[in-house]
Amino acid sequence: MKYVDEFRDPDTARILADAISGEVEPGRPYSFMEFCGGHTHALCRFGLEDLLPSSITMIHGPGCPVCVLPVGRLDMAIALVLEHPEVILCTYGDLMRVPGTGGQTLRTAKSRGGDVRMVYSPVQAVELAQKHPDREVVMFAIGFETTTPPTAAAIKAAEARGLSNFSVFCNHVLTPAAIDAIMTTGSGATGARLDGFVGPGNVSTIIGAEAYDEASEKWNKPIVISGFEPNDLLQSILMLVRQVNRGEARVENAFARAVRPGGNEAAQRLCAEVFILRNSFEWRGLGTIPGSALRLASGHERFDAERRFAMDYVSRPDHKACACASILRGEKAPRDCKVFGTACTPESPLGSCMVSPEGACSAYYLYGRHRDSAARRVAAE
């Protein structure tokens, strides 16, 4: 596969890993946050932490849309589909299994008669609306800047087809606002510990690398925009180590094959037309962050499911044993959570980080828990 094979080449990976080991200064610890869940997943799936020197700690960030969606928003979706038999709720697969209040999920709502359908793209929801004019089709839209343009395009498509039975339950959130939240949360303790960020390359294909200049300067942290293949990540970590060693803090683009200067302006224009900033939005773990999420702009309000079905947001607490909030803030690692791998597993998750393959707990459980086990055994001997 072109554009994949060369970035998974084992020889290149070893050269990069050796270069990282050669660059780290003896006795100096390095802590980097990979913001994006896709990066967390790649680190675990390809076993990349085995290739890094022990002085480098990767801290998993909040960049998993399923993870940061708070319980209250999920409860809204579950209530919508159970209380409105006319509704077909379209959702990405992972969302089906995230527990809401009392452990209810969209999957259990479906087995109790709610019409929940899994889609891969919001355009499929528009097609469903066209096929079922007697039903109300609602797209449960979540995600960062990468998934926002497809939602906008679906709304434009519904508009062009004159569909009056399609709407969007909009939960799109913004990356730079979350980086600010990470840096200030817990009186800045996590932020102070971080030496830099691996930036989400997929987000930058839309908003450009420059979108992080302000954060990098404000917080004096290097940010390297990275692709999602193993060698992309190793290259980005190498660039971060070099910046740290030189005392630099700037944005570098290690994903130039996909991220153009300025990002994708057509997508930005489309989103600016369809969406506007919400005053504030609650994130799981990061709390209520001003100017961190989108809703439908005037002229497109008729596609707003919250308005159409008079859905009200009520903030609800996470399961009380769940440490997702601290994990999403980078304060705790999955293994620090008391219920990790015992009461909370991917088949029966208590918190959102155990659901999506991009969630830190799920990635660790599925790909990395042999490490903890081996460490425990060594300790016991």
Added chain:
Amino acid sequence: MSKSRLFTRKLDLRNGAVELVHGAGGKASAQLFEELFRPAFSNPALDAGDDAAQLAGGARLVVATDGHVVSPLFFPGGDIGCLAVHGTVNDVAMGGGVPNHLTAGFILEEGFSLSDLKRIVDSMAEAARMAGVTVVAGDTKVVERGKGDGVFITTTGIGTLHPDLATPPAAHRARPGDCILVSGPIGEHGVTILAAREELPLSAPIRSDTAALHGLVAGLIAAVPGIRTLRDPTRGGLATAINEICRSSGTGALLKEAAMPIRRPVEAACEILGVDPLYLANEGKLIAITAAEDAAIALAAMKRHPLGEEAAIIGEIVSDPDGFVQMETPMGGRRMVDWLVGDPLPRIC
């Protein structure tokens, strides 16, 4: 044999409901069997938990049964008819049986077209003829329109234990140091169904690998009569099948990703669809576990058969108190390969 706890919570038999995931062939399916079906029917043949059961009483009979609910009914490379033959013939073969007879139960939906039914039955008859099995009994029920989805087929297969076998192959017989072999490239049936359902335009054609494997198995047993374990990695894919074997035998496994046979178009489709080929269903592949000294002989025997030309040794059984299946990535790191959790693809077979 120590078994770590596999399920996070017990099934809620008072208030719970059947979910699609209970049919996915992963952890939830295993739990439904362990906590509902097995306690009700418990006996040594069933409790062994293999694809097919060896019957006590000296007759050396091997029996397996399999329900088929695939959607769509017709897909590139096959249809529900031939699948219903292959699925059960393969289960009998994995138990070391030479399949002889099938029975078939049809649940039809009112309104289903007779021409489609004829296509399915003809395909089934052709598959049975090719496999050398006869369909000796059957049953047909019809449910009201809307109460079924066209056609569901359940088949039961009966065979006799292969004469060369001293001990039938079984999951619990895997031992640390044994080699793990797979008979060919994985994920093809799963990707075919997924692509057909999503109407995914693929630049390279991918077809279901559905096929009867008892010929391949016969060659394998003749070459290595001491073969430890045979398993066809259908729902839940290769990853789940190896986890099941490790759980039954109280072992772990170490796989080599670089050795895993996967065709390029399947790999590319998996990248696009965001699915892992290790978890996709196969309908014409088998996993064999052999003692290390038999591995090369087993590999050569598989490669001699048209359905095993691309067979490979993909790893080994190891001693692991946690029963973990791990995989060495091409970069030299390691990762776990866990059971299938959730349902990437309902009604795959």
